Amino acid sequence: MTIDKPVIVRAYPHDTTAFTEGLLIADGALYESTGREGQSVIRQVDLASGKTLRQATVPDGLFGEGIVAWGPELRSVTWHGGRGFRWSRPGLKRLGEWKYQGEGWAMTDDGRHIILSDGTLRLRFLDPTTMAVVRTLDVTANGRPLKYLNELEYIDGQIWANVWMTPYIVRIDPASGMVKGVVDLSEAAARAGVTDRDSVANGIAYDRVKHRIFVTGKNWPELYEIRLGSAAR
Numbered sequence: 001m002t003i004d005k006p007v008i009v010r011a012y013p014h015d016t017t018a019f020t021e022g023l024l025i026a027d028g029a030l031y032e033s034t035g036r037e038g039q040s041v042i043r044q045v046d047l048a049s050g051k052t053l054r055q056a057t058v059p060d061g062l063f064g065e066g067i068v069a070w071g072p073e074l075r076s077v078t079w080h081g082g083r084g085f086r087w088s089r090p091g092l093k094r095l096g097e098w099k100y101q102g103e104g105w106a107m108t109d110d111g112r113h114i115i116l117s118d119g120t121l122r123l124r125f126l127d128p129t130t131m132a133v134v135r136t137l138d139v140t141a142n143g144r145p146l147k148y149l150n151e152l153e154y155i156d157g158q159i160w161a162n163v164w165m166t167p168y169i170v171r172i173d174p175a176s177g178m179v180k181g182v183v184d185l186s187e188a189a190a191r192a193g194v195t196d197r198d199s200v201a202n203g204i205a206y207d208r209v210k211h212r213i214f215v216t217g218k219n220w221p222e223l224y225e226i227r228l229g230s231a232a233r
Contacts (some may be wrong), residue, residue: 031069078104085086
């Protein structure tokens with residue numbers, strides 16, 4: 001298993017009121033979802049300025065979590081209650097709901113399935129049409145179960161996941177569930193300078209066209225483009 005300390009290529013402004021739960025780039029546009037009841041939104045953000053371009057509110061009483069782009073839609077999950085939502089993209093109009101068991105933490109896709117994390121060691125692979133579970137994957141690091149898998153991104157054939165309450169991202173083999181590498185965001189977290197214990201690293205976005213990786217955290221003042229060293233390839 002490799003441990004990589006990425007280089008910060010560039011820093012961009014990030015809304016310090018954003019309790020980031022999901023981050024992604026789709027068709028060149030940056031989308032972010034935020035948490036906390038009464039404050040949960042899904043929005044399109046201008047990368048250069050950090051300004052919100054358009055925004056939708058998650059229904060009252062729900063704690064918003066991760067998002068994924070699929071076709072002309074965004075899908076979102078909520079922490080409790082098993083309620084997921086479908087939104088138009090880029091308009092962010094609510095199109096409908098879907099249901100799931102347990103908690104919702106984050107989502108990404110591998111081009112065939114939507115992948116859902118729920119805070120446990122188990123990732124669920126969903127049929128994007130029905131949102132039914134097709135298969136599950138248990139994640140292990142050095143042979144031991146690894147839970148608290150939070151925000152997800154699919155990058156170059158691997159599932160990247162923030163590990164909640166740590167500055168680490170793990171790179172997971174989607175076939176075996178084994179952690180193949182760790183991305184240490186300690187430098188980015190230190191630069192962000194946040195002191196709230198809940199303001200952890202959370203948010204991974206991959207520009208699949210330009211092959212750029214972006215990371216941020218809950219209430220961080222900056223969003224970072226990072227580059228990995230050769231050991232992480």
